[in-house]
Amino acid sequence: MDKSAAGHPDNSFDALESRMRGSNQSGLRAHNKRAVLSLIRRNGRLAKAEIARRTGLSPQTASVIMRSLEAEELVLRDQPQRGRVGQPSIPMRLNPDGAFSLGLKIGRRSVDLVLMDFVGRIRGHERLAYPFPQVREVLDFVAEAEPKLRALLPARLAGRIMGLGVALPYELWSWADEIAAPRGAMEEWRDLDVPRVLAGVTDLSVNVANDATAACAAENVFGSGHSADFVYFFVGAFIGGGIVMNGDLVSGRLGNAGAVGSMPVPREEGGSAQLINFASLHLLEKMYGAEGGDVLALWRGDISWESFGPLRDRWLDRAAYGLAHAIAASCSLYDFESAVIDGRFPASVREDLVARTAAALEQINRQGLSPISVRPGSIGIDAREIGSASLPFFAHYLLDHQVFLTDAE
Structure with missing residues (x-):
């Protein structure tokens, strides 16, 4: 994929590819194989010449590694791509059945x-x-x-x-x-x-x-959003998330970076509460149970979201309010390109929540903060x-x- 076509700053992807650069020393062959596989995974398919260029390996070393990966059935040859001159290049892609x-x-x-x-x-x-x-x-x-x-x-x-x-x-x-x-x-x-x-x-x-x-790693590794810097929210029984900077998911000093559920959100009636008290499916479950509904139906998957009636809108508005404030707070610490929202709900609900969150974000004073887009996650329920x-x-x-x-x- 062309980097500029994806809408990313070149320096973000330069940083990503610099970490994939290999070595021609035979002792680092295992690292080089990982670098090649990681590069193919990120780009979908690449020809050997392009792999050599991006990894910094010699064409001969890149060819040896590609033959080894092909012999192990980890990669497959794609359709030849004919250029203006010379022999057509043959892109390589990951073999779905390779592992x-x-x-x-x-x-x-x-x-x-x-x-x-x-x-x-x-x-x-x-x-x-x-x-x-x-x-x-x-x-x-x-x-x-x-x-x-x-x-x-x-x-x-x-x-x-x-x-x-x-x-x-x-x-x-x-x-x-x-x-x-x-x-x-x-x-x-x-x-x-x-x-x-x-x-x-x-x-x-x-x-x-x-x-x-x-879930955040799944969006970063397998998602189609193509953003190198984003704050991520996954709405499950309780909301959680993660942080991606320059293409890497950041774990933090104690492995607890991106604990977005604990972010304080102002209550409209005064005071504050954590984001989990605004944007968790546990709240919808409680609302449904208070009206006599089966609280486990949501988790068994035997109830449609339309069946929640007005509860659906009430929950979505409350969740969007909390998410908007959490996104604004996140932007004060780092200039994320986007905020990604996913969760254990149908795609139509995800799209609705994203739209309501974006609208709620417009109502918050963000003077001095960089602009940020709010977009749906691309993985979904199984993230x-x-x-x-x-x-x-x-x-x-x-x-x-x-x-x-x-x-x-």
């Missing part, structure tokens, strides 16, 4: 397990809704769902599942009161060694990330699952973008 991973999202109201291919497409999805997460129930779900997903692959591809990525909320146990879990029922999560317990039900290596961080499933790919094949809260085998 697979499993992504596990452990949420406050549901758990999901997906099988994802090398280009970020979900090949299979299993889900379970519950009133609150219990360790035994989650482990039993994984033990039952994993074989179903593995069975979707033909035998020749079964050995290409590279690992299990896990996304779960920061301090999951601390949300028991908000989701009306019995006292002490979620304490088992406090000191749980997630990779160790999952090792009891799977033979795969395990990497762990914060759920909102994983956290896709983000978690990308973890094994970074562990084995791609350059680490320094975002994930770790990891074990």
Whole structure:
């Protein structure tokens, strides 16, 4: 993709490509292979000559690496591109069947397990809704769902599942009161060694990330927004998010950067509250429950958003108000190009929330702040699952973008 056509400052992508530059020293071949794969992933497809130019590798070294990746079936030859003179160039692209991973999202109201291919497409999805997460129930779900997903692959591809990525909320146990879990029922999560317990039900290596961080990473890695600097909001049971600067998702000193749910938002009646009290699906759930509705219907997926009636508009207006103030506050710290909003709702609801947020943002005094666009995320409901499933790919094949809260085998 042409950088200027994508609307990005050249220096942002110069910074990205500088981190992908390789070396002709044989001892760094593994790094160079990761750099090449990362570059192809970011651009969709590239010819060998362009790969050599962008990585700084010699044409001979680039050719050796490309032959190796092709032999490993990690890349495929695309249709030849004929130029004005000389032989046509042959772009290379990632092979969807080159590698697979499993992504596990452990949420406050549901758990999901997906099988994802090398280009970020979900090949299979299993889900379970519950009133609150219990360790035994989650482990039993994984033990039952994993074989179903593995069975979707033909035998020749079964050995290409590279690992299990896990996304779960920061301090999951601390949300028991908000989701009306019995006292002490979620304490088992406090000191749980997630990779160790999952090792009891799977033979795969395990990497762990914060759920909102994983969603932001999915937007950054697989999204179509093409923005190198954005603040990200994912609306789930409780809202979370992330920060992307110069194409890298920023983790922060303690791995808690982008904790947007804790941002203070002024109340119209005075005082303030955190963003989670304005733009979380938990609020819609409570509103629906107060009118006698089934509060878990939202998480099982057996209710349409139109069924919420006036509650839908009330929730959207409140969420948009909170998001607008959070975006304005974010702009006072860094000149983001865009604010990206995604969540566990249909695309039509996402578009409506984005439009209402943009309108609410216009009502806030932003004198002295750089302009920012508000746009919908391009991943959707499965952003956290896709983000978690990308973890094994970074562990084995791609350059680490320094975002994930770790990891074990």
